[in-house]
Amino acid sequence: MEPIDIFKALSNETRLNILLWLKDPEKHFPKQGAHLPKEVSYKGGVCVGDIQEKAKVSQSTVSHYLNMMQKAGLLESVRYGQWTYYRRNEEAISQFAEYFKTEI
Amino acid sequence: MEPIDIFKALSNETRLNILLWLKDPEKHFPKQGAHLPKEVSYKGGVCVGDIQEKAKVSQSTVSHYLNMMQKAGLLESVRYGQWTYYRRNEEAISQFAEYFKTEI
DNA sequence: TTGACATATATAGAAATATCGATATAATAG
DNA sequence: CTATTATATCGATATTTCTATATATGTCAA
Numbered sequence: 133m134e135p136i137d138i139f140k141a142l143s144n145e146t147r148l149n150i151l152l153w154l155k156d157p158e159k160h161f162p163k164q165g166a167h168l169p170k171e172v173s174y175k176g177g178v179c180v181g182d183i184q185e186k187a188k189v190s191q192s193t194v195s196h197y198l199n200m201m202q203k204a205g206l207l208e209s210v211r212y213g214q215w216t217y218y219r220r221n222e223e224a225i226s227q228f229a230e231y232f233k234t235e236i
Numbered sequence: 237m238e239p240i241d242i243f244k245a246l247s248n249e250t251r252l253n254i255l256l257w258l259k260d261p262e263k264h265f266p267k268q269g270a271h272l273p274k275e276v277s278y279k280g281g282v283c284v285g286d287i288q289e290k291a292k293v294s295q296s297t298v299s300h301y302l303n304m305m306q307k308a309g310l311l312e313s314v315r316y317g318q319w320t321y322y323r324r325n326e327e328a329i330s331q332f333a334e335y336f337k338t339e340i
Numbered sequence: 341t342t343g344a345c346a347t348a349t350a351t352a353g354a355a356a357t358a359t360c361g362a363t364a365t366a367a368t369a370g
Numbered sequence: 371c372t373a374t375t376a377t378a379t380c381g382a383t384a385t386t387t388c389t390a391t392a393t394a395t396g397t398c399a400a
Contacts, residue, residue: 142240143247190361192361192362195379229340233334233337236256236333300349317346317397318396
């Protein structure tokens with residue numbers, strides 16, 4: 133876990149918003165999950181296209197952002213067929229919160 | 237308190253180090269405090285010149301960094317004569333740690 | 341006041357990052 | 371196989387950040 137990478141990932145408003153939206157996918161991505169059986173969809177996260185639509189940046193930009201956030205450890209992804217679902221890596225996030233509280 | 241500004245301030249290794257060094261000034265700036273009476277020096281923080289020497293960047297860069305970190309709320313400064321002493325703004329920092337834990 | 345030193349600000353070139361359109365890849369449907 | 375859809379990657383350009391030099395401001399001491 134590289135603190136600098138995490139801080140960089142969070143120092144952009146769109147990326148920070150994505151992380152916050154993913155705290156409550158049902159609320160922020162209401163029409164998502166059309167592709168897949170219900171029991172899979174939210175648990176697996178939100179697909180790139182839905183995030184892009186909400187974030188209002190180009191598809192390539194959102195893909196880049198998600199990749200960056202995943203590399204930083206904030207997100208994790210699962211692929212179902214042609215869709216990649218991103219969700220928060222809660223363990224890494226709360227681990228980092230703890231690091232911040234004690235070490236920073 | 238603007239989270240984005242705080243994340244930006246912390247997304248540079250030198251700036252992050254400065255914040256960490258200032259957790260224990262006696263340890264990281266052993267020869268500091270030559271200018272002033274003991275009871276004032278550490279309580280008031282560490283002067284720009286000492287931070288510059290440790291950080292090994294130019295004087296203008298360190299001044300710029302410290303200003304940025306102060307604007308983000310991470311540091312506060314006191315001026316004694318011609319010296320400006322910077323120290324951590326512990327209240328803001330732990331407030332932000334709490335924000336991170338609960339909101340991010 | 342003058343000169344020496346500490347810090348701040350202005351500016352500018354270099355480096356890094358952001359962001360888009362285009363293209364590539366991969367999965368699925370027909 | 372071919373067409374379609376979702377996502378990833380590439381290449382180019384725009385923007386931001388980094389960091390230095392130069393300059394200005396403020397303080398102290400003689």
